[in-house]
Amino acid sequence: LIEMGGIGSNTAVSRDERLWPALSVTLLLFVLLFFLSLNIGKVHVTFADIIAMFLDKMNINQEVAANIAAQKQIVFWNVRLPRSILACSVGAALSVAGAVMQTLYRNPLASPDVIGVTQAANLGVGISIFFFSASTMVIQGFSFSFGVLALLLSFAIVSRLPGSSVTVLVLIGVIISALFQAGLTLLLYLSDPYSDMLRINYWLLGAFNASNWEKVGLVFPLVLVGIFFLIIFSWRLNIMGQTDEEIKSLGINLPRWRFIYVMFVALIVSVSTAAVGNISWVGLIIPHIARSIIGSNQKQVVPYAAVLGALFLLLIDTIIRNLPAGEVPISVITSFVAAPYLGWLIFSKQKRGVW
Amino acid sequence: MFQHQMVETAGGINAGAGLNGHWASISAEDIISSDPDYIFLGSSKGVDDVKSVLADPALQTVKAVKNKEIYIFPSSLGWWDFPLPQSVLGIIWTGKTIHPELYEDIDMLKVADSVYEFMFGYSYTELGGVL
Numbered sequence: 001l002i003e004m005g006g007i008g009s010n011t012a013v014s015r016d017e018r019l020w021p022a023l024s025v026t027l028l029l030f031v032l033l034f035f036l037s038l039n040i041g042k043v044h045v046t047f048a049d050i051i052a053m054f055l056d057k058m059n060i061n062q063e064v065a066a067n068i069a070a071q072k073q074i075v076f077w078n079v080r081l082p083r084s085i086l087a088c089s090v091g092a093a094l095s096v097a098g099a100v101m102q103t104l105y106r107n108p109l110a111s112p113d114v115i116g117v118t119q120a121a122n123l124g125v126g127i128s129i130f131f132f133s134a135s136t137m138v139i140q141g142f143s144f145s146f147g148v149l150a151l152l153l154s155f156a157i158v159s160r161l162p163g164s165s166v167t168v169l170v171l172i173g174v175i176i177s178a179l180f181q182a183g184l185t186l187l188l189y190l191s192d193p194y195s196d197m198l199r200i201n202y203w204l205l206g207a208f209n210a211s212n213w214e215k216v217g218l219v220f221p222l223v224l225v226g227i228f229f230l231i232i233f234s235w236r237l238n239i240m241g242q243t244d245e246e247i248k249s250l251g252i253n254l255p256r257w258r259f260i261y262v263m264f265v266a267l268i269v270s271v272s273t274a275a276v277g278n279i280s281w282v283g284l285i286i287p288h289i290a291r292s293i294i295g296s297n298q299k300q301v302v303p304y305a306a307v308l309g310a311l312f313l314l315l316i317d318t319i320i321r322n323l324p325a326g327e328v329p330i331s332v333i334t335s336f337v338a339a340p341y342l343g344w345l346i347f348s349k350q351k352r353g354v355w
Numbered sequence: 356m357f358q359h360q361m362v363e364t365a366g367g368i369n370a371g372a373g374l375n376g377h378w379a380s381i382s383a384e385d386i387i388s389s390d391p392d393y394i395f396l397g398s399s400k401g402v403d404d405v406k407s408v409l410a411d412p413a414l415q416t417v418k419a420v421k422n423k424e425i426y427i428f429p430s431s432l433g434w435w436d437f438p439l440p441q442s443v444l445g446i447i448w449t450g451k452t453i454h455p456e457l458y459e460d461i462d463m464l465k466v467a468d469s470v471y472e473f474m475f476g477y478s479y480t481e482l483g484g485v486l
Contacts, residue, residue, distance in 0.1 A: 041384055042385060070415075074416050075388075079384045079413050207380060208382075321382060325374055326376060326380060326385075327379075327381060
């Protein structure tokens with residue numbers, strides 16, 4: 001009998017066997033969807049066109065792409081490809097961040113937006129534009145520093161409350177979010193409505209429709225590095241899920257390890273937030289779905305959540321991109337999908353007494 | 356949407372007429388596929404400017420970009436593309452921009468002067484307005 005999403009280690013062996021089938025199916029779906037996302041849209045680009053353009057770019061065969069209209073080439077290279085790459089990067093980043101945070105906080109409700117990291121990253125954007133510079137690099141730097149600040153702040157509070165429950169964590173998240181949100185509101189109130197305020201709002205409302213290679217160039221490598229190291233360090237996360245005393249009794253340098261995870265989580269969340277704005281629920285829900293499919297060995301959950309998150313956000317972005325009457329903000333759709341799922345999850349776990 | 360009515364009153368066809376909502380969010384692909392002859396940017400400072408639109412690699416096949424037909428509403432004194440009384444000037448200016456041959460006889464500054472004189476008691480130039 002397999003208890004879905006449970007923490008019991010006695011079923012770990014059978015779950016090891018579940019990773020590879022699940023991972024290969026998800027990867028296959030992901031690759032299919034990626035090509036489909038490049039294929040469908042308002043400008044008609046066929047699969048043959050896509051292959052021809054790739055061959056052309058790689059200098060293998062330049063004749064096949066010669067008779068493809070310039071319009072299609074531009075839509076493909078400058079609109080769809082960067083947008084799809086950005087959607088995958090952000091989806092993977094938020095999901096991995098959520099998976100790691102849920103273990104670090106030993107709490108199923110931990111996620112970047114619940115803890116307040118996204119709100120802090122937003123305030124970083126505001127402070128950068130208001131006091132310093134509106135250049136992309138400076139904005140990203142501030143966004144990252146504030147993300148780290150929020151995570152360290154929440155750890156400082158949580159570690160002073162031994163045995164803190166789900167409710168306490170959510171309350172701390174509310175406090176931290178409110179503080180940073182208030183700071184941002186104050187900045188928007190003080191800033192010039194004709195220039196700085198517009199710039200700040202433009203950044204915060206950022207969405208995938210503003211994707212370009214500049215954003216991809218900044219987000220993709222940083223997210224890749226962050227996820228790479230979090231996957232490398234994911235073996236230790238299984239122990240990080242124990243109580244502080246248990247971890248220390250194993251001779252593990254707890255503050256150092258926690259700091260490593262926090263830095264990488266803050267890095268990937270804040271670059272994502274600064275590039276595309278707030279995307280709610282992804283970081284909370286994807287790790288839960290991942291665990292319900294492959295079990296709770298963190299070594300497997302982290303890489304699987306990355307692929308599943310990329311797939312999920314790419315799917316949603318492809319849908320909203322093709323709505324006939326203009327785009328709906330992406331968080332509307334992620335919330336509509338994820339909030340009912342979380343409700344069902346709580347209901348079913350509550351009934352079996354897991355939470 | 357008010358700006359839609361402005362464009363249509365000035366004798367244009369709004370490429371974004373089918374969009375829902377007040378301020379709709381679209382991707383570059385929508386602009387590329389509707390391929391407009393003219394693009395009018397909102398007169399909010401600091402976010403968009405003609406130069407960055409002309410330089411956007413994604414928009415290079417769009418007719419308005421190829422022919423450099425990107426415009427921002429001119430007034431330095433209050434916006435002409437917002438739901439304000441002055442927006443009648445915005446409509447006239449739009450008409451003159453997209454149908455220059457039909458509105459050759461209109462001197463924008465003179466019209467602006469008389470409209471401001473009528474509405475506020477001071478002419479546009481007296482108030483320090485620049486086109």
